[in-house]
Each structure stands twice: as C-alpha cells, then as structure tokens.
Amino acid sequence: MAAERRLPHNAEFKLKAIDYAKEHGNRPAAREFSINECMVRRWRQQEDELRLTRKTKKSFRDHKARWPGLEDRLYRWISEQRAGGRNLFTVAIWIQAKAIANQLHIEEFKAGASWCFRFMKRWQLSVRTRTTVCQQLPADYEEKLVTFRSYCKSKLSEKIYSHTV
Secondary structure, eight states, rough: OOOOOOHHHHHHHHHHHHHHHHOOHHHHHHHHHHHOOHHHHHHHHHHHHHHHHOOOOOOOOOOOSSHHHHHHHHHHHHHEEEEETTTOOOOHHHHHHHHHHTTOOSSOOOOOOHHHHHHHHHHHOOOOOOOOOOOOTTTTTTHHHHHHHHHHHHHHHHOSSSSHH
C-alpha cells in the first residue's frame, strides 16, 4: 500500500482540530479531520503561536538564527558600510561573517551562499548597487526660485498666454 501524501493545513484548520481535540480528545479529532494523531498533539503544542499568526499561514518555516550574537554584529557592520556609501556583495558578507565567527570562537560556523541568503532574509536585507547620488541644490536656489516665480507672474500679467478651457 502506497503511503498517503501529506497535505498542508492552514492555521484556521489546525485551530478547529485543536478545539475539537480539547472537547473530545486527540484520537477522535484525528478521525474527524482525517489526520494523524501525532499532528493533533504537535498542533496543540503550537496552539499559542497558531492563535497569534494569520489564519492562512500553513507552517512555521522561518527559523531563528543559530548564532544571534554573530548576526547582530554582522548586521551592525553592514549598516556601517552602507552608511559610509560602500557597495556590499555576498562574498564580502561571508568574509566578514567568518572573521566575526573567529573573534567569537565559533568553530563550526561555515558561511556559505545559502547561509548568507537566509541571513539576509531574516534581517530584510538585499544586495543592491548604489544608484547615482542626486545633484546638490545650488547655494542660492531660494533666490533663483523667487526670481523665477516673479518672472512667471509678470508673464501671466502680460497676458501672453491665454487660458483656454
């Protein structure tokens, strides 16, 4: 007999199963909703998280960082680099992450491409190229603005331009 494929269930479905299990027990809830009893037990352990999440969420895949101290320091370094106007690439982030790991005496840390992209996703970062910096306004721009407005008013008062509707 082939194993039945598991289906993803959203938070609303899981909460219905939890409520039913509280009244009738885990096994009857599993039979009622056509799921495994172990799923009901696991969902009951996650009940607080499920009640706080949106009803359409299907799983808790966003994992916490394994080395939060390293990631905090790396995020501060990235912020400093960006504030200084420097471009950052994933390779530079890997190198700095390895250097911070060495400072913190983390031996099992291996900064790779997948770790870097997960780190950037956790901290809502993106690799982006620096765009051109806008032009600086001239020192006497207020004076030029006033003269331009007076010029426009004088031309309108001369009735060179007719207002057509």
